[in-house]
Amino acid sequence: xRKISNIVVCNFFLLSSLFAINFSAYCQNNTQIxxxxxxxxxxxxxxxxFALGEQDLFITSExxxxxxxxxxxxxxxxxxxxxxxxxxxxxxxxKYNYAGNHNIxxxxxxxxxxxxxxxxxxxxxxxxxxxxxxLFDAHIIPLxxxxxxxxxxxxxxxxxxxxxxxxxxxxxxxxxxNDKRKSITAAIHAKPADGxxxxxxxxxxxxxxxxxxxxxxxxxxxxxxxxLFTGSVAYFGDKVEVLSEITAGRDxxxxxxxxxxxxxxxxxxxxxxxxxxxxxxxxxxxxQEGEIFFxxxxxxxVVIGFRYNINYLTAVKLEYQYLHSENxxxxxxxxxxxAIGF
Amino acid sequence: xxxxxxxxxxxxxxxxxxxLIWAGLIIFxxxxxxxxxxxxxxAPASMKMAELRSVMKGERQRWNDGTKVxxxxxxxxxxxxxxxxxxxxxxxxxxxxxxxxxLTFGGKANxxxxxxxxDELESLVAQNPGSIGILDKSNGKKDTKVILIDGKESF
Numbered sequence: 001x002r003k004i005s006n007i008v009v010c011n012f013f014l015l016s017s018l019f020a021i022n023f024s025a026y027c028q029n030n031t032q033i034x035x036x037x038x039x040x041x042x043x044x045x046x047x048x049x050f051a052l053g054e055q056d057l058f059i060t061s062e063x064x065x066x067x068x069x070x071x072x073x074x075x076x077x078x079x080x081x082x083x084x085x086x087x088x089x090x091x092x093x094x095k096y097n098y099a100g101n102h103n104i105x106x107x108x109x110x111x112x113x114x115x116x117x118x119x120x121x122x123x124x125x126x127x128x129x130x131x132x133x134x135l136f137d138a139h140i141i142p143l144x145x146x147x148x149x150x151x152x153x154x155x156x157x158x159x160x161x162x163x164x165x166x167x168x169x170x171x172x173x174x175x176x177x178n179d180k181r182k183s184i185t186a187a188i189h190a191k192p193a194d195g196x197x198x199x200x201x202x203x204x205x206x207x208x209x210x211x212x213x214x215x216x217x218x219x220x221x222x223x224x225x226x227x228l229f230t231g232s233v234a235y236f237g238d239k240v241e242v243l244s245e246i247t248a249g250r251d252x253x254x255x256x257x258x259x260x261x262x263x264x265x266x267x268x269x270x271x272x273x274x275x276x277x278x279x280x281x282x283x284x285x286x287x288q289e290g291e292i293f294f295x296x297x298x299x300x301x302v303v304i305g306f307r308y309n310i311n312y313l314t315a316v317k318l319e320y321q322y323l324h325s326e327n328x329x330x331x332x333x334x335x336x337x338x339a340i341g342f
Numbered sequence: 343x344x345x346x347x348x349x350x351x352x353x354x355x356x357x358x359x360x361x362l363i364w365a366g367l368i369i370f371x372x373x374x375x376x377x378x379x380x381x382x383x384x385a386p387a388s389m390k391m392a393e394l395r396s397v398m399k400g401e402r403q404r405w406n407d408g409t410k411v412x413x414x415x416x417x418x419x420x421x422x423x424x425x426x427x428x429x430x431x432x433x434x435x436x437x438x439x440x441x442x443x444x445l446t447f448g449g450k451a452n453x454x455x456x457x458x459x460x461d462e463l464e465s466l467v468a469q470n471p472g473s474i475g476i477l478d479k480s481n482g483k484k485d486t487k488v489i490l491i492d493g494k495e496s497f
Contacts, residue, residue, distance in 0.1 A: 030452070030453070030455065032446065032453055034443070034447070058447060060446055060449075060452070060453065062452050065410050066410075068452060070449045091449075093449055095449070097403055097404070097410070099404075100403065100404050101401075101402065101403050101404075103403075105449075118448070119444075119448055121447060121448065123447055126443075126444055126447070153401070153403075153450065154396070154401035154402065159401065274434060274436075274437070309436075311436055312436045312437070312439040312440035312443065313443075341443065
Protein backbone atom coordinates (compact mmCIF):
# COMPACT_ATOMS: atom_id res chain seq x y z
CA UNK A 1 0.00 0.00 0.00
CA ARG A 2 2.90 2.28 0.94
CA LYS A 3 4.56 1.55 -2.43
CA ILE A 4 1.36 2.37 -4.30
CA SER A 5 1.04 5.67 -2.48
CA ASN A 6 4.69 6.43 -3.27
CA ILE A 7 4.04 5.76 -6.95
CA VAL A 8 0.96 7.99 -6.85
CA VAL A 9 2.99 10.78 -5.26
CA CYS A 10 5.75 10.34 -7.87
CA ASN A 11 3.25 10.41 -10.69
CA PHE A 12 1.66 13.51 -9.24
CA PHE A 13 5.05 15.22 -9.17
CA LEU A 14 5.79 14.13 -12.73
CA LEU A 15 2.42 15.29 -14.02
CA SER A 16 2.76 18.55 -12.10
CA SER A 17 6.20 19.03 -13.60
CA LEU A 18 4.97 18.30 -17.10
CA PHE A 19 2.07 20.69 -16.65
CA ALA A 20 4.52 23.29 -15.40
CA ILE A 21 6.68 22.68 -18.46
CA ASN A 22 3.86 23.22 -20.93
CA PHE A 23 2.60 26.26 -19.11
CA SER A 24 6.03 27.79 -18.75
CA ALA A 25 7.10 26.88 -22.26
CA TYR A 26 4.08 28.76 -23.53
CA CYS A 27 4.67 31.78 -21.31
CA GLN A 28 8.42 32.03 -20.96
CA ASN A 29 9.83 29.79 -23.66
CA ASN A 30 12.74 29.03 -21.42
CA THR A 31 12.00 25.58 -20.11
CA GLN A 32 14.54 22.91 -20.80
CA ILE A 33 13.94 19.19 -20.67
CA UNK A 34 16.88 16.86 -20.77
CA UNK A 35 17.42 13.18 -20.25
CA UNK A 36 20.45 11.13 -19.40
CA UNK A 37 21.03 7.41 -19.50
CA UNK A 38 23.87 4.94 -19.54
CA UNK A 39 24.49 1.30 -20.26
CA UNK A 40 27.44 -0.70 -19.04
CA UNK A 41 29.03 -4.07 -19.58
CA UNK A 42 31.44 -5.45 -17.06
CA UNK A 43 33.68 -8.45 -16.63
CA UNK A 44 33.84 -9.36 -12.97
CA UNK A 45 34.61 -12.73 -11.37
CA UNK A 46 35.18 -14.17 -14.87
CA UNK A 47 31.61 -13.31 -15.90
CA UNK A 48 30.43 -10.79 -18.46
CA UNK A 49 27.27 -8.86 -17.58
CA PHE A 50 25.34 -6.10 -19.27
CA ALA A 51 23.52 -3.51 -17.19
CA LEU A 52 21.14 -0.62 -17.60
CA GLY A 53 22.05 2.49 -15.71
CA GLU A 54 19.69 5.12 -14.40
CA GLN A 55 17.41 6.98 -16.77
CA ASP A 56 17.40 10.54 -15.58
CA LEU A 57 14.73 13.08 -16.52
CA PHE A 58 15.87 16.60 -15.89
CA ILE A 59 13.82 19.79 -16.14
CA THR A 60 14.68 23.42 -15.56
CA SER A 61 12.38 26.35 -15.96
CA GLU A 62 12.57 30.07 -15.38
CA UNK A 63 9.25 30.92 -13.81
CA UNK A 64 9.76 34.64 -13.72
CA UNK A 65 12.43 37.26 -13.11
CA UNK A 66 13.25 35.89 -9.63
CA UNK A 67 11.97 32.32 -9.42
CA UNK A 68 13.27 29.25 -11.20
CA UNK A 69 12.62 25.54 -10.90
CA UNK A 70 14.79 22.48 -11.22
CA UNK A 71 13.47 18.93 -11.17
CA UNK A 72 15.26 15.63 -11.52
CA UNK A 73 13.52 12.24 -11.56
CA UNK A 74 15.31 8.94 -11.94
CA UNK A 75 13.99 5.63 -13.24
CA UNK A 76 16.22 2.79 -12.15
CA UNK A 77 16.46 -0.93 -11.55
CA UNK A 78 15.33 -1.87 -8.04
CA UNK A 79 15.35 -5.55 -7.21
CA UNK A 80 12.67 -5.36 -4.51
CA UNK A 81 10.14 -3.56 -6.67
CA UNK A 82 7.28 -5.58 -8.28
CA UNK A 83 8.33 -4.31 -11.70
CA UNK A 84 12.05 -4.43 -10.79
CA UNK A 85 12.15 -0.70 -11.55
CA UNK A 86 11.37 2.31 -9.42
CA UNK A 87 10.97 6.04 -9.80
CA UNK A 88 12.68 8.41 -7.44
CA UNK A 89 12.58 12.15 -7.10
CA UNK A 90 16.22 13.11 -6.84
CA UNK A 91 15.87 16.86 -6.81
CA UNK A 92 13.04 19.35 -6.71
CA UNK A 93 14.34 22.84 -6.12
CA UNK A 94 12.57 26.15 -6.27
CA LYS A 95 15.13 28.94 -6.37
CA TYR A 96 14.51 32.55 -5.49
CA ASN A 97 17.16 35.06 -6.49
CA TYR A 98 16.72 37.78 -3.87
CA ALA A 99 19.74 39.97 -4.69
CA GLY A 100 22.72 39.88 -7.03
CA ASN A 101 24.24 36.41 -6.92
CA HIS A 102 22.49 35.44 -3.67
CA ASN A 103 19.70 32.86 -3.72
CA ILE A 104 17.35 31.00 -1.46
CA UNK A 105 16.60 27.45 -2.50
CA UNK A 106 13.90 25.25 -1.06
CA UNK A 107 13.14 21.63 -1.81
CA UNK A 108 15.07 18.40 -2.15
CA UNK A 109 18.72 19.04 -2.90
CA UNK A 110 21.88 17.13 -3.45
CA UNK A 111 23.65 18.04 -0.22
CA UNK A 112 26.39 20.52 -1.22
CA UNK A 113 28.85 18.74 1.01
CA UNK A 114 31.57 17.92 -1.47
CA UNK A 115 32.49 18.70 -5.05
CA UNK A 116 31.29 15.44 -6.61
CA UNK A 117 27.88 15.40 -4.94
CA UNK A 118 27.30 19.06 -5.73
CA UNK A 119 28.50 18.92 -9.31
CA UNK A 120 27.77 15.65 -11.11
CA UNK A 121 24.38 14.47 -9.85
CA UNK A 122 22.90 11.65 -11.97
CA UNK A 123 24.04 12.47 -15.49
CA UNK A 124 26.72 9.85 -16.03
CA UNK A 125 27.87 11.57 -19.19
CA UNK A 126 29.43 14.23 -16.95
CA UNK A 127 31.22 11.82 -14.61
CA UNK A 128 34.96 11.76 -15.23
CA UNK A 129 34.96 8.05 -14.31
CA UNK A 130 32.29 5.38 -14.78
CA UNK A 131 31.25 5.15 -11.15
CA UNK A 132 31.28 7.52 -8.21
CA UNK A 133 34.20 7.35 -5.80
CA UNK A 134 33.78 4.41 -3.42
CA LEU A 135 33.16 6.67 -0.42
CA PHE A 136 29.62 7.07 -1.79
CA ASP A 137 29.06 3.29 -1.48
CA ALA A 138 30.03 3.42 2.18
CA HIS A 139 27.22 5.88 2.96
CA ILE A 140 29.70 8.52 4.07
CA ILE A 141 28.10 11.31 2.04
CA PRO A 142 24.48 12.20 2.87
CA LEU A 143 23.40 12.42 -0.76
CA UNK A 144 20.16 14.34 -0.36
CA UNK A 145 18.75 16.90 2.00
CA UNK A 146 15.22 18.21 1.93
CA UNK A 147 15.18 21.69 3.34
CA UNK A 148 16.14 25.27 2.75
CA UNK A 149 19.43 26.60 1.52
CA UNK A 150 21.07 30.00 1.26
CA UNK A 151 23.50 30.16 -1.62
CA UNK A 152 25.91 32.71 -3.03
CA UNK A 153 28.02 32.31 -6.14
CA UNK A 154 30.85 34.07 -7.97
CA UNK A 155 31.30 36.83 -5.43
CA UNK A 156 34.29 39.13 -5.82
CA UNK A 157 37.52 38.58 -7.71
CA UNK A 158 38.09 35.14 -6.19
CA UNK A 159 34.59 34.08 -7.24
CA UNK A 160 33.78 33.09 -3.70
CA UNK A 161 30.71 30.98 -3.04
CA UNK A 162 28.80 29.70 -0.03
CA UNK A 163 25.99 27.30 0.84
CA UNK A 164 24.20 27.16 4.16
CA UNK A 165 21.56 24.45 4.27
CA UNK A 166 19.16 23.39 6.99
CA UNK A 167 17.26 20.19 6.33
CA UNK A 168 15.45 17.14 7.58
CA UNK A 169 18.58 15.10 8.10
CA UNK A 170 19.44 11.44 7.81
CA UNK A 171 16.62 9.02 8.55
CA UNK A 172 13.90 11.48 7.50
CA UNK A 173 11.64 11.20 4.49
CA UNK A 174 11.04 13.83 1.84
CA UNK A 175 7.86 14.89 3.57
CA UNK A 176 8.58 14.44 7.28
CA UNK A 177 11.50 14.83 9.63
CA ASN A 178 11.95 11.89 11.98
CA ASP A 179 13.21 14.01 14.86
CA LYS A 180 13.41 17.59 16.14
CA ARG A 181 17.04 18.10 15.21
CA LYS A 182 17.87 19.55 11.79
CA SER A 183 20.90 18.73 9.72
CA ILE A 184 23.18 21.66 8.97
CA THR A 185 25.47 21.91 5.98
CA ALA A 186 27.87 24.81 5.62
CA ALA A 187 30.15 25.02 2.60
CA ILE A 188 32.42 27.65 1.13
CA HIS A 189 34.48 27.63 -2.02
CA ALA A 190 36.52 29.91 -4.23
CA LYS A 191 37.37 29.82 -7.94
CA PRO A 192 40.56 31.87 -8.13
CA ALA A 193 41.34 30.82 -11.73
CA ASP A 194 39.44 29.41 -14.68
CA GLY A 195 38.74 25.73 -14.10
CA UNK A 196 40.00 25.78 -10.50
CA UNK A 197 37.73 25.36 -7.50
CA UNK A 198 38.81 24.94 -3.90
CA UNK A 199 36.26 24.22 -1.21
CA UNK A 200 35.65 23.09 2.35
CA UNK A 201 32.43 22.05 4.05
CA UNK A 202 30.94 20.84 7.31
CA UNK A 203 27.89 18.68 7.94
CA UNK A 204 26.24 18.18 11.31
CA UNK A 205 23.34 15.92 12.17
CA UNK A 206 21.83 13.96 15.02
CA UNK A 207 20.71 10.62 13.63
CA UNK A 208 17.98 9.28 15.84
CA UNK A 209 17.75 5.73 17.09
CA UNK A 210 15.62 3.72 14.65
CA UNK A 211 16.66 5.69 11.58
CA UNK A 212 17.11 3.78 8.33
CA UNK A 213 20.15 4.18 6.14
CA UNK A 214 19.82 5.92 2.78
CA UNK A 215 19.16 3.46 -0.07
CA UNK A 216 19.47 0.51 2.29
CA UNK A 217 17.75 -1.55 4.94
CA UNK A 218 20.12 -1.10 7.85
CA UNK A 219 18.48 0.41 10.94
CA UNK A 220 20.57 2.24 13.49
CA UNK A 221 19.98 1.22 17.07
CA UNK A 222 21.65 4.23 18.68
CA UNK A 223 21.42 7.99 18.57
CA UNK A 224 24.43 9.08 16.53
CA UNK A 225 25.84 12.58 16.58
CA UNK A 226 27.61 13.02 13.27
CA UNK A 227 30.06 15.60 12.01
CA LEU A 228 31.60 15.47 8.55
CA PHE A 229 34.44 17.72 7.41
CA THR A 230 35.43 17.80 3.77
CA GLY A 231 38.02 19.52 1.63
CA SER A 232 38.27 19.49 -2.16
CA VAL A 233 40.47 20.77 -4.94
CA ALA A 234 39.23 20.53 -8.51
CA TYR A 235 40.97 21.69 -11.63
CA PHE A 236 39.47 21.00 -15.05
CA GLY A 237 41.65 22.79 -17.57
CA ASP A 238 42.29 22.56 -21.28
CA LYS A 239 44.87 19.82 -20.91
CA VAL A 240 44.79 18.46 -17.38
CA GLU A 241 42.03 17.37 -15.02
CA VAL A 242 42.64 16.92 -11.28
CA LEU A 243 40.06 16.29 -8.59
CA SER A 244 40.90 15.38 -5.03
CA GLU A 245 38.62 15.22 -2.03
CA ILE A 246 39.04 14.19 1.55
CA THR A 247 36.25 13.57 4.04
CA ALA A 248 36.71 13.10 7.77
CA GLY A 249 33.76 11.58 9.60
CA ARG A 250 33.27 11.81 13.36
CA ASP A 251 30.43 9.70 14.73
CA UNK A 252 29.61 9.75 18.42
CA UNK A 253 27.29 7.47 20.37
CA UNK A 254 26.84 7.03 24.11
CA UNK A 255 28.04 3.43 23.93
CA UNK A 256 30.92 3.61 21.46
CA UNK A 257 32.16 7.15 22.07
CA UNK A 258 33.75 9.05 19.18
CA UNK A 259 34.86 7.09 16.13
CA UNK A 260 36.83 8.75 13.36
CA UNK A 261 36.80 7.74 9.71
CA UNK A 262 38.70 9.03 6.74
CA UNK A 263 37.83 8.76 3.05
CA UNK A 264 39.78 10.26 0.19
CA UNK A 265 40.22 9.98 -3.54
CA UNK A 266 42.43 11.48 -6.18
CA UNK A 267 41.40 11.64 -9.84
CA UNK A 268 43.73 12.74 -12.62
CA UNK A 269 43.26 12.88 -16.38
CA UNK A 270 45.07 14.23 -19.40
CA UNK A 271 43.18 15.54 -22.40
CA UNK A 272 44.50 14.44 -25.75
CA UNK A 273 42.93 16.58 -28.47
CA UNK A 274 40.02 17.42 -26.15
CA UNK A 275 38.09 14.24 -26.92
CA UNK A 276 40.41 11.56 -25.56
CA UNK A 277 41.15 11.42 -21.85
CA UNK A 278 43.23 8.68 -20.23
CA UNK A 279 42.69 8.86 -16.48
CA UNK A 280 43.21 7.24 -13.09
CA UNK A 281 41.52 7.38 -9.73
CA UNK A 282 42.85 6.25 -6.36
CA UNK A 283 40.41 5.72 -3.49
CA UNK A 284 41.04 4.95 0.14
CA UNK A 285 38.56 4.37 2.96
CA UNK A 286 39.67 3.92 6.54
CA UNK A 287 37.36 3.42 9.52
CA GLN A 288 38.22 3.32 13.17
CA GLU A 289 37.48 0.08 14.99
CA GLY A 290 33.98 0.24 16.45
CA GLU A 291 32.49 2.52 13.77
CA ILE A 292 28.76 1.76 13.57
CA PHE A 293 27.21 4.23 11.12
CA PHE A 294 29.24 3.87 7.94
CA UNK A 295 29.67 0.57 6.13
CA UNK A 296 32.84 -0.31 7.97
CA UNK A 297 35.00 -1.97 5.36
CA UNK A 298 38.46 -0.53 4.84
CA UNK A 299 39.04 -0.36 1.11
CA UNK A 300 41.67 0.63 -1.38
CA UNK A 301 40.85 1.02 -5.05
CA VAL A 302 42.84 1.79 -8.15
CA VAL A 303 41.04 2.74 -11.36
CA ILE A 304 42.74 3.20 -14.70
CA GLY A 305 40.57 4.20 -17.62
CA PHE A 306 40.08 5.91 -20.93
CA ARG A 307 37.28 8.29 -21.83
CA TYR A 308 36.25 9.19 -25.35
CA ASN A 309 33.98 12.22 -25.50
CA ILE A 310 32.30 11.63 -28.86
CA ASN A 311 30.45 14.90 -28.44
CA TYR A 312 29.09 16.93 -25.57
CA LEU A 313 26.21 14.49 -25.11
CA THR A 314 27.98 11.18 -25.62
CA ALA A 315 30.90 9.67 -23.74
CA VAL A 316 32.36 6.19 -23.90
CA LYS A 317 34.53 4.97 -21.02
CA LEU A 318 36.60 1.86 -20.50
CA GLU A 319 37.96 1.13 -17.04
CA TYR A 320 39.99 -1.40 -15.14
CA GLN A 321 39.53 -1.47 -11.37
CA TYR A 322 41.48 -3.22 -8.68
CA LEU A 323 39.62 -3.18 -5.36
CA HIS A 324 40.96 -4.42 -2.06
CA SER A 325 38.30 -4.84 0.58
CA GLU A 326 39.07 -5.78 4.16
CA ASN A 327 35.86 -7.84 4.31
CA UNK A 328 35.68 -9.28 0.78
CA UNK A 329 39.25 -9.58 -0.41
CA UNK A 330 40.53 -8.51 -3.79
CA UNK A 331 38.45 -7.90 -6.92
CA UNK A 332 39.52 -7.12 -10.45
CA UNK A 333 37.00 -5.83 -12.95
CA UNK A 334 36.85 -4.33 -16.41
CA UNK A 335 33.87 -2.13 -17.25
CA UNK A 336 32.77 -0.32 -20.37
CA UNK A 337 30.09 2.35 -20.38
CA UNK A 338 28.23 4.38 -22.93
CA ALA A 339 26.65 7.43 -21.34
CA ILE A 340 24.44 9.82 -23.26
CA GLY A 341 22.37 12.90 -22.83
CA PHE A 342 19.33 13.63 -24.97
CA UNK B 343 49.81 18.49 -73.75
CA UNK B 344 48.87 15.46 -71.79
CA UNK B 345 45.33 15.45 -70.43
CA UNK B 346 44.86 14.68 -66.78
CA UNK B 347 43.02 11.42 -66.24
CA UNK B 348 39.44 12.00 -65.13
CA UNK B 349 39.85 10.03 -61.91
CA UNK B 350 42.70 12.31 -60.77
CA UNK B 351 40.58 15.33 -61.52
CA UNK B 352 37.81 13.95 -59.34
CA UNK B 353 40.28 13.12 -56.57
CA UNK B 354 41.75 16.58 -56.95
CA UNK B 355 38.33 18.10 -56.46
CA UNK B 356 37.87 15.98 -53.36
CA UNK B 357 41.20 17.21 -52.04
CA UNK B 358 40.83 20.86 -52.94
CA UNK B 359 37.23 21.36 -51.82
CA UNK B 360 37.76 20.57 -48.12
CA UNK B 361 40.92 22.67 -48.16
CA LEU B 362 39.01 25.63 -49.55
CA ILE B 363 36.23 25.21 -46.98
CA TRP B 364 38.79 24.91 -44.19
CA ALA B 365 40.68 27.98 -45.39
CA GLY B 366 37.38 29.86 -45.72
CA LEU B 367 36.44 29.02 -42.14
CA ILE B 368 39.82 30.19 -40.86
CA ILE B 369 39.55 33.44 -42.82
CA PHE B 370 35.98 33.96 -41.56
CA UNK B 371 37.08 33.25 -38.01
CA UNK B 372 40.00 35.67 -38.23
CA UNK B 373 38.22 38.45 -40.09
CA UNK B 374 34.83 38.25 -38.44
CA UNK B 375 34.63 40.78 -35.66
CA UNK B 376 32.04 40.63 -32.94
CA UNK B 377 29.74 43.24 -31.52
CA UNK B 378 28.08 43.03 -28.11
CA UNK B 379 24.55 44.39 -27.97
CA UNK B 380 22.20 44.70 -25.05
CA UNK B 381 18.77 45.92 -24.16
CA UNK B 382 18.80 49.59 -23.18
CA UNK B 383 17.84 48.49 -19.66
CA UNK B 384 20.37 46.59 -17.58
CA ALA B 385 23.83 46.26 -19.04
CA PRO B 386 26.38 49.09 -18.69
CA ALA B 387 27.59 51.16 -21.65
CA SER B 388 31.07 49.64 -21.58
CA MET B 389 32.80 46.61 -20.16
CA LYS B 390 36.23 45.04 -19.96
CA MET B 391 36.72 41.83 -21.93
CA ALA B 392 37.24 39.89 -18.67
CA GLU B 393 33.93 41.26 -17.38
CA LEU B 394 32.18 40.28 -20.60
CA ARG B 395 33.56 36.73 -20.37
CA SER B 396 32.39 36.49 -16.76
CA VAL B 397 28.88 37.63 -17.72
CA MET B 398 28.72 35.31 -20.73
CA LYS B 399 29.75 32.38 -18.50
CA GLY B 400 26.72 32.93 -16.30
CA GLU B 401 28.69 34.23 -13.35
CA ARG B 402 26.50 37.26 -12.93
CA GLN B 403 22.78 36.98 -12.23
CA ARG B 404 21.87 40.67 -12.11
CA TRP B 405 23.10 43.97 -13.49
CA ASN B 406 23.88 46.86 -11.16
CA ASP B 407 20.36 48.27 -11.59
CA GLY B 408 18.89 44.94 -10.44
CA THR B 409 17.72 43.76 -13.85
CA LYS B 410 18.16 40.03 -14.44
CA VAL B 411 20.93 39.08 -16.88
CA UNK B 412 19.58 37.21 -19.91
CA UNK B 413 22.13 35.79 -22.32
CA UNK B 414 21.41 35.35 -26.02
CA UNK B 415 23.85 33.54 -28.27
CA UNK B 416 23.88 32.37 -31.84
CA UNK B 417 23.57 28.60 -32.20
CA UNK B 418 26.99 27.00 -32.08
CA UNK B 419 26.30 25.37 -35.44
CA UNK B 420 26.34 28.78 -37.13
CA UNK B 421 29.55 30.50 -38.24
CA UNK B 422 28.85 33.39 -35.91
CA UNK B 423 28.20 30.99 -33.05
CA UNK B 424 31.52 29.27 -33.67
CA UNK B 425 33.38 32.58 -33.71
CA UNK B 426 31.67 33.55 -30.44
CA UNK B 427 32.79 30.28 -28.84
CA UNK B 428 36.33 30.89 -30.06
CA UNK B 429 36.70 34.57 -29.20
CA UNK B 430 34.58 34.96 -26.09
CA UNK B 431 34.61 31.56 -24.45
CA UNK B 432 37.98 30.44 -25.86
CA UNK B 433 36.45 26.99 -26.19
CA UNK B 434 35.26 24.74 -28.98
CA UNK B 435 31.54 24.74 -29.80
CA UNK B 436 31.17 21.33 -28.17
CA UNK B 437 32.81 22.49 -24.97
CA UNK B 438 30.60 25.56 -24.77
CA UNK B 439 27.49 23.39 -25.08
CA UNK B 440 28.81 21.02 -22.43
CA UNK B 441 29.79 23.94 -20.21
CA UNK B 442 26.23 25.27 -20.23
CA UNK B 443 24.69 21.86 -19.81
CA UNK B 444 26.81 21.22 -16.71
CA LEU B 445 25.95 24.60 -15.25
CA THR B 446 22.22 24.29 -15.79
CA PHE B 447 22.16 20.61 -14.77
CA GLY B 448 23.92 21.55 -11.55
CA GLY B 449 21.38 24.30 -10.94
CA LYS B 450 24.13 26.90 -10.93
CA ALA B 451 22.84 29.09 -13.76
CA ASN B 452 19.97 29.55 -16.17
CA UNK B 453 20.72 28.45 -19.69
CA UNK B 454 21.22 31.07 -22.42
CA UNK B 455 18.87 31.25 -25.37
CA UNK B 456 20.48 30.01 -28.58
CA UNK B 457 19.16 31.75 -31.71
CA UNK B 458 19.01 30.61 -35.32
CA UNK B 459 19.61 34.01 -36.88
CA UNK B 460 21.15 37.37 -36.05
CA ASP B 461 17.79 39.03 -36.65
CA GLU B 462 16.08 36.76 -34.14
CA LEU B 463 18.81 37.42 -31.58
CA GLU B 464 18.60 41.19 -32.00
CA SER B 465 14.79 41.13 -31.73
CA LEU B 466 14.90 39.07 -28.52
CA VAL B 467 17.49 41.38 -26.98
CA ALA B 468 15.28 44.35 -27.88
CA GLN B 469 12.21 42.73 -26.28
CA ASN B 470 13.77 41.57 -23.00
CA PRO B 471 15.19 44.01 -20.42
CA GLY B 472 18.55 42.87 -19.05
CA SER B 473 19.42 40.98 -22.23
CA ILE B 474 22.89 40.79 -23.71
CA GLY B 475 23.87 39.14 -26.96
CA ILE B 476 26.72 38.81 -29.42
CA LEU B 477 26.51 39.49 -33.14
CA ASP B 478 28.80 40.35 -36.06
CA LYS B 479 27.13 43.73 -36.49
CA SER B 480 24.34 45.75 -34.93
CA ASN B 481 21.41 46.94 -37.00
CA GLY B 482 20.58 49.53 -34.38
CA LYS B 483 17.22 48.03 -33.54
CA LYS B 484 15.04 50.09 -31.21
CA ASP B 485 15.63 49.42 -27.48
CA THR B 486 19.11 48.00 -28.11
CA LYS B 487 22.54 49.52 -27.65
CA VAL B 488 26.09 48.52 -28.48
CA ILE B 489 28.34 47.86 -25.48
CA LEU B 490 31.94 49.03 -25.81
CA ILE B 491 34.39 46.26 -24.98
CA ASP B 492 37.76 47.57 -23.82
CA GLY B 493 36.68 50.89 -25.35
CA LYS B 494 35.93 49.44 -28.81
CA GLU B 495 32.65 48.80 -30.62
CA SER B 496 33.91 45.53 -32.06
CA PHE B 497 36.64 43.03 -31.29
